Amino acid sequence: MKFQPPFLLKNHHIQTIYASLFRKKKQLDIQKETFILSDGDFVDAYWHKCKNSTPNRPILILFHGLTGSFQSPYIQGMMQAAQKAGFDSVLMHFRGCSGRDNLMPRSYHSGDTQDAREFITSIKKRYPQAKLFGIGYSLGANMLLKFLGEEREKSPFDAAVAVSAPMLLDVCADKMNKGLSRFYQNLLLKDLHIALEKKYDAHPMHKLINLKRKDIIKLKSFWAFDEAYTAKINGFTSAQDYYTKCSSKQYLQDIVTPTLIIHAKDDPFMTPEVIPSPEEISKSISLEILENGGHVGFVTGSFFKPEYWLEKRALLYFQKFLTPTQID
Numbered sequence: 001m002k003f004q005p006p007f008l009l010k011n012h013h014i015q016t017i018y019a020s021l022f023r024k025k026k027q028l029d030i031q032k033e034t035f036i037l038s039d040g041d042f043v044d045a046y047w048h049k050c051k052n053s054t055p056n057r058p059i060l061i062l063f064h065g066l067t068g069s070f071q072s073p074y075i076q077g078m079m080q081a082a083q084k085a086g087f088d089s090v091l092m093h094f095r096g097c098s099g100r101d102n103l104m105p106r107s108y109h110s111g112d113t114q115d116a117r118e119f120i121t122s123i124k125k126r127y128p129q130a131k132l133f134g135i136g137y138s139l140g141a142n143m144l145l146k147f148l149g150e151e152r153e154k155s156p157f158d159a160a161v162a163v164s165a166p167m168l169l170d171v172c173a174d175k176m177n178k179g180l181s182r183f184y185q186n187l188l189l190k191d192l193h194i195a196l197e198k199k200y201d202a203h204p205m206h207k208l209i210n211l212k213r214k215d216i217i218k219l220k221s222f223w224a225f226d227e228a229y230t231a232k233i234n235g236f237t238s239a240q241d242y243y244t245k246c247s248s249k250q251y252l253q254d255i256v257t258p259t260l261i262i263h264a265k266d267d268p269f270m271t272p273e274v275i276p277s278p279e280e281i282s283k284s285i286s287l288e289i290l291e292n293g294g295h296v297g298f299v300t301g302s303f304f305k306p307e308y309w310l311e312k313r314a315l316l317y318f319q320k321f322l323t324p325t326q327i328d
Contacts, residue, residue: 196216260314
């Protein structure tokens with residue numbers, strides 16, 4: 001299934017921001033679940049089920065990107081497309097991303113697989129007859145690939161798709177601090193600053209990370225933010241330690257689950273160095289490296305009548321692992 005962007009949408013920045021600016025939000029029938037984690041904190045899961053849902057209907061679990069949520073256009077689009085294709089779907093918000101602050105001083109990060117592990121295990125127990133599929137976007141894609149590599153043959157997924165994964169976190173942090181990519185960095189950091197400020201209302205953050213509330217605004221890069229907060233609050237010795245241990249590229253050779261990695265060479269969030277070579281992946285991984293597409297973009301059709309290729313491509317991949325009776 002070839003991706004071919006129209007001329008007016010070919011630019012990688014347009015691909016990256018088009019859906020956020022122009023895609024209408026969906027009116028989806030959502031069932032909300034508060035999932036309690038083993039450490040007493042919680043994540044909010046949003047379910048979107050087929051009208052004739054059964055215990056053995058395939059389930060697609062979604063993982064959003066940095067500062068993403070159910071409000072992200074790519075999440076709503078995929079959930080709607082999944083329902084039309086016969087899948088139940090559920091979005092696991094990372095801690096603090098659903099609009100409700102999580103209970104602990106820490107929130108989430110690119111390599112935090114434990115919350116996902118607990119949630120996925122719960123779904124497998126609740127729906128033992130259902131096939132499970134996973135799709136992650138950006139940060140969520142990095143987390144998903146790391147999870148698959150950690151689980152190896154124990155993975156509960158029948159197949160997975162990773163979209164625009166920052167598989168080398170330090171390289172991506174460098175890229176985001178240069179040129180026009182700083183535009184995206186500034187947008188994301190604005191939301192991260194707001195989230196961190198809220199932590200000061202509920203926790204002794206100055207004592208925990210030795211950062212004064214008024215100095216949050218001085219964290220003007222991912223390197224600075226992750227050095228001051230993410231690394232310290234999650235037990236890493238530094239931002240570099242965090243990036244080194246949580247980058248998913250090193251886990252690719254250990255993945256047993258059939259996995260499709262979709263990546264655009266013109267992704268403004270990263271450099272070609274992120275793209276793995278055939279020697280760096282397992283036989284279970286299919287690489288789909290495209291010339292265009294931006295970051296979680298992949299918009300086809302026309303400027304005024306866009307089509308979202310990514311949803312069709314991911315579902316086509318998942319359907320290979322189902323029989324016709326499983327999606328009726």
